[in-house]
Every structure is written in C-alpha cells, then in structure tokens.
Amino acid sequence: xxxxxxxxxxxxDYYGPLVVAAVYVGxxxxxxxxxxxxxxxxxxxDDRVLSLERKIKDGFEHDxxxxxxxxxxxxxxxxxxxxxxxxxxHARAIENLLPRVICDMVVxxxxxxxxxxxERLMDEGRKVRLxxxxxxxxxxxxxxxxxxxxxxxxxxxxxxxxKYGVIFPKGAVEVYEAGKTFIELYGLARLGEVAKLHFKxxxxxxxxxKQL
DNA sequence: GTAGTACCTCTGCAGGACGC
DNA sequence: GCGTCCTGCAGAGGTACTAC
Numbered sequence: 001x002x003x004x005x006x007x008x009x010x011x012x013d014y015y016g017p018l019v020v021a022a023v024y025v026g027x028x029x030x031x032x033x034x035x036x037x038x039x040x041x042x043x044x045x046d047d048r049v050l051s052l053e054r055k056i057k058d059g060f061e062h063d064x065x066x067x068x069x070x071x072x073x074x075x076x077x078x079x080x081x082x083x084x085x086x087x088x089x090h091a092r093a094i095e096n097l098l099p100r101v102i103c104d105m106v107v108x109x110x111x112x113x114x115x116x117x118x119e120r121l122m123d124e125g126r127k128v129r130l131x132x133x134x135x136x137x138x139x140x141x142x143x144x145x146x147x148x149x150x151x152x153x154x155x156x157x158x159x160x161x162x163k164y165g166v167i168f169p170k171g172a173v174e175v176y177e178a179g180k181t182f183i184e185l186y187g188l189a190r191l192g193e194v195a196k197l198h199f200k201x202x203x204x205x206x207x208x209x210k211q212l
Numbered sequence: 213g214t215a216g217t218a219c220c221t222c223t224g225c226a227g228g229a230c231g232c
Numbered sequence: 233g234c235g236t237c238c239t240g241c242a243g244a245g246g247t248a249c250t251a252c
Contacts, residue, residue: 012220012246082248086219170221199246 002026003105004097004128005141006090009149011082014175014201015168015194016157017068020086021148022093024061024101025141032059033140038147046154053151056144063096064152065089073192082198094128107131107139160194168194179205 006022025033036055037048056062067075067089075085094106106128160168166182169175175195183191183205191197191205 009220012222014221014246196247201246 001105002029002101002103003107003139003141004094004101004103005139005143005145006093006106006108007142007146007149008086008089009146009153011086013153013170014196014199015069015170015178016153016160017066018072018085018089018196019067019149019152019156020065020089020093021145021152022063022090022097022106023056023141023144023148024097024103025144029060030140033144038140038144049147049150050154052147056148060144061097061100062145062148063093064148065093065096066152066156068156069195070193073197076196076198098128103128105129105131107142164194166194175201176205 002025004022004024006020008018008020010016010018033056036052036059038052038056067085072085075088076082090108108130157168157170160166164182164186166178166185168178179191179195179201182194186193188206191202195202
C-alpha cells in the first residue's frame with residue numbers, strides 16, 4: 001500500500017536541531033527498502049545511517065524539515081508545548097511532499113494527541129488519512145523517514161562542531177562539559193544557538209557554573 | 213501531585229553470524 | 233578457534249500528556 005512515513009530525530013537530545021523527515025513509499029517499494037537494509041534509524045550506527053540516507057534520497061520522494069536550536073527555542077516560547085511543535089514540523093514535511101506524490105495515507109509515531117497533527121493538516125486543506133501508532137518504526141516508510149531525520153541531525157551536529165569548535169555530545173547525558181566549554185567561549189546568552197533551553201539540563205549547567 | 217505511558221537518546225551486555 | 237560485527241534487550245537520562 002502506498003503511504004507517507006514520517007519520523008523525527010533530536011527530540012531527546014539537548015544539543016542540536018529537531019529534524020522531521022517524510023518519505024513516500026509506493027506499492028511494492030517495501031521489498032526494495034527491506035533489501036537496502038532499512039530499519040529503525042535509532043537502531044543503526046551513525047555511519048550506516050549516513051550511507052542509507054543517500055540510497056533513500058536517490059530512490060524515494062522525500063522531504064526534511066530542520067529546526068535549528070535557535071528557531072526551536074523561539075518556537076517553544078511561542079507554542080509552549082513540544083507536541084504542538086512536533087505536529088507543526090510533521091505537517092510541514094507532509095505538506096512539502098504531498099504536491100509531488102499521489103497519496104492519501106500518512107503513518108507516523110505516536111506523539112501526544114493525534115488531533116494536533118490532524119488539525120494542522122486540515123488547516124492547510126489537506127485530506128489525508130492519518131495513522132499514528134506507538135513503535136511506528138516497524139513500518140518501513142517510517143523507518144526510512146527515521147533514517148533521513150537521523151542523518152540530517154548528525155550533519156547539523158557536525159556543522160555545529162565545525163562552527164563553534166566544540167564537540168557536542170548526543171542525548172541528554174554527559175552534556176555538561178560541552179555546555180561549560182561553550183559558555184566559556186561564547187557566553188551564556190548564546191547557549192540557545194546550540195541547545196534546547198527548556199531542558200532541565202540548562203538549569204543544571206547554570207548551577208554547575210555557579211559552583212565553580 | 214503522582215504514576216503510568218508515549219516518545220527520544222545513550223551505553224553495556226549477550227548471543228549469533230561471518231571471515232580469517 | 234578467535235576476533236569482529238550485527239542485533240536485540242535492558243536500564244538510565246531527557247521530554248510531554250493523561251488519568252486518578
């Protein structure tokens with residue numbers, strides 16, 4: 001069955017962007033994806049993710065929405081809710097992809113209330129059937145999207161490392177040292193350029209600085 | 213307010229497959 | 233047989249939302 005799969009990356013990471021990807025998978029494409037070795041991007045090593053990214057981009061219609069940390073913090077202040085922001089980003093990726101494909105079904109991960117995304121799409125006049133479910137990565141269309149999102153996240157993180165000369169760890173553990181280094185180099189006011197400020201991690205980094 | 217459940221990330225460990 | 237790689241699972245860190 002043809003469908004669009006969507007997934008996000010960077011949601012649980014303190015540093016770096018939030019990325020949402022959408023991939024269109026047509027009838028009979030599942031076998032192609034399976035043969036390529038596509039599965040949940042979270043379960044693949046970084047180098048494998050980057051090699052699969054090229055194959056997916058070459059073989060399938062897709063769209064990737066990147067929300068930089070600065071834009072992320074501004075949107076979070078405005079929307080006040082991570083799930084609303086996620087819905088906005090998923091809808092954006094779907095909207096960008098729909099003009100290029102003929103498809104009325106979208107499969108995505110469960111995040112909050114599915115009405116968030118449905119309402120966003122209806123606002124744009126899109127008539128698609130939305131299927132939101134836990135562990136949606138078991139669907140190959142969602143798995144392909146998770147790989148594109150993950151690859152875009154990794155590239156963005158690499159770009160930040162080149163720009164600021166600081167190695168930003170993934171996840172939300174062991175991020176304090178990088179935060180301390182960044183603030184020493186660029187100041188606390190610019191932390192929002194590289195990190196998601198609403199994480200409790202921000203307060204912990206500030207507390208660590210006070211103790212020094 | 214708290215517990216449960218959904219998502220994300222990471223590391224570490226164990227078991228199987230594969231090549232030398 | 234041994235070393236390497238892949239895969240799956242568990243646990244710990246983060247987030248939000250819902251139900252009680």
